[in-house]
Amino acid sequence: MTTDSTEPTSESADGGDSNDGRTGNQRVCRDTGREQGLIGKYDIWLCRQSFREMARDMGFRKYD
16 A cells, blocks of 8 residues: 655645635734734735824825
8 A cells, every 4th residue: 555645635735725724814014014903905914003104105195
């Protein structure tokens, strides 16, 4: 009884978006590296503190 080492295992056979056993948040702030308070809409991926500092430079305006 021999096993062929070139056959993919059932875990990696799908080749899709598997998280390799990791759980939780995999996104972090591009500026500070924080994981909490992320703004991911429109693929911004900044924590809320960094977003407040950079928002005007990115073209966002604050309305009353």
